[in-house]
Amino acid sequence: MIYRLSVMRQLVRLLPALIGVLLFVLVGAASLAALLHHMDMSQWKGYLQDAYLWRIIRFSLWQALLSSVLSLLIAIPVASCLSHREFKGKRVLLQLFAVSMVVPTIVAILGIVVVYGRSGWLADGLGVHVPLYGLLGILLAHVFFNMPLAVRLLIQGYDLIPSGQWRLASQLGFSRGTSFRLIEWPYIKKVLPGAFVLIFMLCFSSFSVVLSLGGGPKSSTLEVAIYQALRFDFDLDKASFLSLLQVAICTLVATLIYKVAPKNQQDVSLLRAQCFFVKDTRVARCFDGFIMTLALLLVLPPFVAIFDPIFSAQFLPTLLAPATWQALWVSLKIALPAAMLSVLLGGCFGVLARMAMGRGWWDFLPSKLEHLGNMILMVPGLVLATGLFLLLRSLGFGLQSSYWVVVWVNAVMALPFVLRVLMPVLYQQERRYRNVYSSLGIYGWSRFKIEWSLIRSSVAQALGYALLLSLGDMGVIALFGSQGLVSLPLYLFQLVGSYRLEEGACVAVILISLCLILFYLATRVIGGKSDVRD
Amino acid sequence: MNKFLLSSCAIAGALLSFSSSSFAETLNVYTYDSFASDWGPGPKIKANFEKECGCDVNFVTVDSSVGILSRVQLEGKSSEADVVLGLDLNLMQKAKQTGLLAESGVDTSHVVTPTPWTDPVFVPFDQGYFAFIYNSETLSSPPTSLQDIVENQNLRVIYQDPRTSTPGLGLLLWMKAVYGDKAADAWATLAKHTVTVTKGWYDGYSLFLKGESDVVLSYTTSPAYHVVAEGKHQYKAAPASEGFYPQVEVAAMLKNAPHPALAKQFMSFILTPGFQSTVATGNWMFPVIKQDKPLPAVFKTLPKPTKVLTLDADEVAQQRKAWINEWLEATTR
Numbered sequence: 001m002i003y004r005l006s007v008m009r010q011l012v013r014l015l016p017a018l019i020g021v022l023l024f025v026l027v028g029a030a031s032l033a034a035l036l037h038h039m040d041m042s043q044w045k046g047y048l049q050d051a052y053l054w055r056i057i058r059f060s061l062w063q064a065l066l067s068s069v070l071s072l073l074i075a076i077p078v079a080s081c082l083s084h085r086e087f088k089g090k091r092v093l094l095q096l097f098a099v100s101m102v103v104p105t106i107v108a109i110l111g112i113v114v115v116y117g118r119s120g121w122l123a124d125g126l127g128v129h130v131p132l133y134g135l136l137g138i139l140l141a142h143v144f145f146n147m148p149l150a151v152r153l154l155i156q157g158y159d160l161i162p163s164g165q166w167r168l169a170s171q172l173g174f175s176r177g178t179s180f181r182l183i184e185w186p187y188i189k190k191v192l193p194g195a196f197v198l199i200f201m202l203c204f205s206s207f208s209v210v211l212s213l214g215g216g217p218k219s220s221t222l223e224v225a226i227y228q229a230l231r232f233d234f235d236l237d238k239a240s241f242l243s244l245l246q247v248a249i250c251t252l253v254a255t256l257i258y259k260v261a262p263k264n265q266q267d268v269s270l271l272r273a274q275c276f277f278v279k280d281t282r283v284a285r286c287f288d289g290f291i292m293t294l295a296l297l298l299v300l301p302p303f304v305a306i307f308d309p310i311f312s313a314q315f316l317p318t319l320l321a322p323a324t325w326q327a328l329w330v331s332l333k334i335a336l337p338a339a340m341l342s343v344l345l346g347g348c349f350g351v352l353a354r355m356a357m358g359r360g361w362w363d364f365l366p367s368k369l370e371h372l373g374n375m376i377l378m379v380p381g382l383v384l385a386t387g388l389f390l391l392l393r394s395l396g397f398g399l400q401s402s403y404w405v406v407v408w409v410n411a412v413m414a415l416p417f418v419l420r421v422l423m424p425v426l427y428q429q430e431r432r433y434r435n436v437y438s439s440l441g442i443y444g445w446s447r448f449k450i451e452w453s454l455i456r457s458s459v460a461q462a463l464g465y466a467l468l469l470s471l472g473d474m475g476v477i478a479l480f481g482s483q484g485l486v487s488l489p490l491y492l493f494q495l496v497g498s499y500r501l502e503e504g505a506c507v508a509v510i511l512i513s514l515c516l517i518l519f520y521l522a523t524r525v526i527g528g529k530s531d532v533r534d
Numbered sequence: 535m536n537k538f539l540l541s542s543c544a545i546a547g548a549l550l551s552f553s554s555s556s557f558a559e560t561l562n563v564y565t566y567d568s569f570a571s572d573w574g575p576g577p578k579i580k581a582n583f584e585k586e587c588g589c590d591v592n593f594v595t596v597d598s599s600v601g602i603l604s605r606v607q608l609e610g611k612s613s614e615a616d617v618v619l620g621l622d623l624n625l626m627q628k629a630k631q632t633g634l635l636a637e638s639g640v641d642t643s644h645v646v647t648p649t650p651w652t653d654p655v656f657v658p659f660d661q662g663y664f665a666f667i668y669n670s671e672t673l674s675s676p677p678t679s680l681q682d683i684v685e686n687q688n689l690r691v692i693y694q695d696p697r698t699s700t701p702g703l704g705l706l707l708w709m710k711a712v713y714g715d716k717a718a719d720a721w722a723t724l725a726k727h728t729v730t731v732t733k734g735w736y737d738g739y740s741l742f743l744k745g746e747s748d749v750v751l752s753y754t755t756s757p758a759y760h761v762v763a764e765g766k767h768q769y770k771a772a773p774a775s776e777g778f779y780p781q782v783e784v785a786a787m788l789k790n791a792p793h794p795a796l797a798k799q800f801m802s803f804i805l806t807p808g809f810q811s812t813v814a815t816g817n818w819m820f821p822v823i824k825q826d827k828p829l830p831a832v833f834k835t836l837p838k839p840t841k842v843l844t845l846d847a848d849e850v851a852q853q854r855k856a857w858i859n860e861w862l863e864a865t866t867r
Contacts, residue, residue: 052862110740118690119745133730211695211733212741216725218866224733228697233855234604234628323572389608478567478597486595490567493597496736498568499759499818501743 013443014355020348024412025372031387032379034394035243038236047241053225057249060221063135063210064203067142068196074143075150075195076188078295080180081288082151083158084278094155097148098464099515100299102472103306104489105208106496107508111302112141112213121301137213142206143298146199151295153198153420156458157191158184160428169278176284194370194420197254201377201416204250222246226380236386243383250378254371306512309505318506327491327507328514331471334406334487335518339466341411346418346462349373350426357430366427373419376412385409385476403485409476414466421465425458453528460527464519471515488514560590561796564602565619567595568817575809575816582808589796598734599700599783603629610634611790616797619659619785624703626656626784627851636789638801645805645822648780648842656784659804660819663778663839664704665771666691666749667739667756673748679775680712683749684724691728692738693751696858699734700781701751706857707850708779711843717857721864728865753781754836755818761832762815777841783819 011018047053082090103111115121116130116137123129130136161183169179207223214220222242229238309315318324349369356365376384388405429451437447474489486494488511495504561583570576570593580591596602599620606613611634621629629635637654645651647658666683668676677683683691694702713720729747732738742750749772760766785804787797803809810821814829821829 052859052866055866106737106740109737110744113741113744113746117744117746208733208737211698212730212737215730216728216865217695217731217862224695224697231598231600231604232697234607386608393609393612478601486567493736494567494571496740497566497734498571498574499739499756499763500573501736501740 010355014352017348017351020345021352021369021372024345024348024415027388027391027408028376028384028412031384031391033387034390035236035240035383035387037390039240040237043237044241047238056220056222056225057245059219060204061249061253063138063142063219063221064200064206066135067139067146067203068199070139071143071147071150071199072192072196074147074291074295074298075154077287077291078147079151079154079158079188080176080184081292083155084176085288094152095516095520096303097151097299098519099468099512100148100303101145101202102468102515103145103512104472104474104492104508106212107306107492107505107512108141108144108302109209109212110505111306112137112144114305114308115301116140121305133213133215134219135214137215138206138210138219140298141209141213142203144302145209146202147295148299150195150199152461153195154188154191156421156424156461157187159457160190160424161187166278173279175279175281176287179278190424193257194423197257197374198377198416198420200253200257201250201374204253205246205377205380222249223380226383230382230386239383239386243379246380247375247378251371251375254374258367306505307509309502309509312502312506314502315506315509318503319510323486323491324488324507324510327486327488328510330485331487331489331511331514334403334410334473334477335467335470338407338410338470339414339463339522341407342414342418342466342470343422343459343463345411345415346373346422349415349419350422353423354426354430357427366423370419370423373415377416381409381413381473381476384412406473406477406485410470410473411466413473413476414469417465417469418462421458421462422455425455429454457523457527460523460525463526464522467518467522468515471511471518558589559793559796560592561587561616561793561800562592562594562614563617563619563800564594564596564605564615566599566602567597569593569620570595573816575812578812578816579809582812583800583803586803586808587796587799589793591800600625603632606634606788607632613788613790614792615788616791616793617785617787617800621656621784621786622700623780623782623784623847624700624707624850624854626653627847629786630655631851634788634790635786636791636794638787639798640801640805642805644824646824647782647822648839649844651822653784656786657801657804658782658784658822659809660813660817661780661782661822662753662755662819663780663842664701664708664751665754665756665774665778665837667742667752667769667771668749669768670770671768672745676770677749677772679773680708681776683772684709684720687727689727689749690747691724691749692730692732692742692747693728694735694738695731695733696861699732701735701753702731703854704779704781705751706861707845708843710857711779711845712776718860718864721861722867725865725867731865753819754778755820755833758814758830758832758836759818762830771837773837773840775840777843778839779843780839781819782822783817 082094113120113132116132117123118129132140165183169183174182204221205223206221207227210219210221211224222245226239226242226246229235229242353366353369356362385405388409392405433447433450436442442450472489473487474493477485477487477490488507492504492507492511495501495507565576568574576593580593583591594615596605599622602618602620603625606615606618609615613634635655638657640657642651642653642657645658647661651658666677670676677686677689683689693705696702696706709717709720730741732741735752738750739752741747754771757769757771760769785801787794787801791797805823807825810823810825811827813819813821814833820833
């Protein structure tokens with residue numbers, strides 16, 4: 001009896017979190033149902049027999065695998081170097097790394113072309129002609145988008161290393177190599193599967209990059225076929241089939257990865273610590289220098305090319321144009337609530353996963369919850385939005401509700417990133433405090449107050465990512481948008497869609513600057529001064 | 535959390551007051567975004583028509599012309615759209631099959647299009663021809679025919695994907711009209727010196743402007759923009775001795791239009807100077823009626839078609855998928 005009561009009480013305490021997750025699941029399922037409603041299974045066998053479909057699936061898998069492995073291979077030593085060394089510009093670099101993934105694709109493509117293209121800097125300056133169009137171009141672009149993301153995720157993993165371990169390493173005179181092997185690698189291993197799956201999914205469903213830099217329809221992804229079915233053919237049946245196929249493939253990959261990956265086991269680290277000095281050697285210095293140069297060469301030149309329009313005569317007029325400010329306002333109006341909603345949802349997921357962690361039969365739940373959040377990335381945004389659109393139409397909502405739909409879909413789309421950032425820290429706090437909490441009877445808000453100083457920097461980062469993603473969103477707002485709801489990326493596309501490429505490039509600079517500023521503010525205001533450590 | 539609720543309430547309130555502030559009837563026109571943008575023809579058309587009708591015009595913008603159609607299809611019979619503006623020749627048949635469009639009742643006999651306009655549902659609003667654009671400063675011997683472009687292995691070509699963009703589909707039909715049954719071989723030849731095939735018009739055109747290719751698929755009217763808006767004269771449209779394939783953009787009203795009378799009035803308005811005078815330098819396309827006011831001089835210098843190629847609309851609607859597959863097969867061989 002007492003046991004049952006305590007279970008009831010537990011459930012009541014979890015209610016807000018449950019409602020959050022349920023809302024997410026219900027809206028998602030209903031949107032999917034609205035889309036699947038149009039389905040006709042008899043056609044499916046025919047789709048599967050399409051040879052081209054299998055070819056693009058093979059290609060998608062191949063390029064996504066290469067892109068994510070390459071991104072991570074570079075990111076691991078870069079992250080190690082960045083957490084051991086202090087140098088001028090490190091902060092700025094990390095900020096830049098945060099925004100790279102939200103650079104609008106067309107802008108990134110043009111940035112890469114300016115550097116590696118036929119009349120680009122490499123060709124003009126060094127006379128090196130890069131065979132850009134094909135797998136190489138795709139990889140360059142994907143590494144540009146995702147390697148920095150991987151670095152940031154890995155550095156988060158470094159933050160979980162307890163100071164005791166570093167102190168020991170320092171006292172024992174570990175070299176960088178030994179400390180990497182004995183201390184860093186076990187923590188990297190924890191972040192790696194999640195980061196891999198995230199980047200893999202992003203590359204697997206990459207669209208414009210693969211088409212534009214792929215050099216022809218040989219390089220194509222499932223996403224292209226989905227877009228074609230949904231927009232050009234208005235074949236909802238085929239679109240939903242292809243989306244389900246994409247979800248199935250990504251789930252398979254994710255399952256495989258998590259199968260070979262170690263189970264999520266957090267250690268109790270007492271305090272988040274600064275990295276103690278580890279013996280520096282010339283070999284280590286050379287290696288760090290080499291790997292940082294490589295990473296910077298891959299990321300910085302396209303950024304310089306992207307920021308180049310600052311010096312053009314068009315920049316000031318574009319910056320001062322009322323339409324730019326109008327678009328900026330719309331962007332903020334969407335991104336701020338969407339980001340908060342996303343972090344709130346992420347929190348709901350986190351609370352539930354923590355509760356279930358290590359509790360016998362429920363132990364399977366955390367990874368399932370994370371996967372649920374990740375599912376969003378596998379379903380193309382356009383499909384998700386279309387389903388939601390159909391659902392809302394059938395419920396009788398009209399054009400007026402489009403603002404809220406855009407906010408909701410953006411919040412949901414950012415969820416995988418929020419979860420990646422939040423979950424490891426939340427798990428760690430649970431490990432650390434669970435016994436204290438239950439023996440002292442601390443619940444709810446009080447727990448939050450105790451942990452806030454420890455999780456705030458992660459919450460800030462999650463919010464920052466959600467902000468960036470919503471600011472950079474293009475697909476959702478384009479489907480739902482109406483006049484008056486023109487965000488910065490949409491404004492950019494309007495400009496380049498009517499020959500105004502230079503003004504478009506200027507708007508891109510403004511958009512990226514806004515991303516940088518907001519990300520900085522989010523991490524600074526909510527995360528607190530990063531050197532304040534307990 | 536409270537702050538969030540407060541701010542969201544404030545935003546909701548602002549949205550509500552915004553939507554209920556006007557009392558005049560509002561005509562909803564679905565169109566693609568660059569048409570309704572500040573520098574597109576949209577704002578002028580809105581002002582001109584509002585003067586005539588005493589109503590409000592609200593542009594609902596979608597990312598592309600195919601987007602307009604799929605948006606209306608998604609909304610079905612309950613759509614708030616009165617008029618769809620921005621479909622093209624190749625989408626007409628498909629749009630009609632949705633059963634959502636009504637006959638316009640507009641007299642189109644004075645319309646000047648490549649082939650006489652007889653369609654009762656659609657009213658054309660501007661037109662042009664697909665063409666390859668080159669930079670005359672860097673390309674000394676420009677192509678003079680589609681065959682040149684297909685066969686000259688030294689020419690680096692960028693075009694758009696027929697699965698995702700209207701010009702891409704235009705090229706598909708152009709090739710079909712010129713090469714007929716031999717289109718597959720022509721595609722395979724072209725694929726050997728194709729730099730890349732982009733998702734949309736702007737990706738391809740931007741890559742071309744960055745110097746990634748010698749020619750890019752666009753419209754005969756593209757050079758006019760560079761001359762009028764930028765004062766640049768080096769961009770030229772390559773002539774095609776086989777003939778050009780036309781692009782005609784059209785509008786239609788919906789059967790279930792919430793404001794049928796206004797929609798009808800707007801459909802007739804399309805063929806008046808109030809609308810037609812805006813398309814040349816707003817949308818960089820040719821108007822569809824003879825105008826009193828001449829177009830900017832540069833429009834006279836653009837290559838004229840020696841012959842206008844067209845395919846039968848029904849055939850296009852039926853064969854589109856097969857032709858796209860043929861293109862895919864040939865280019866991925």
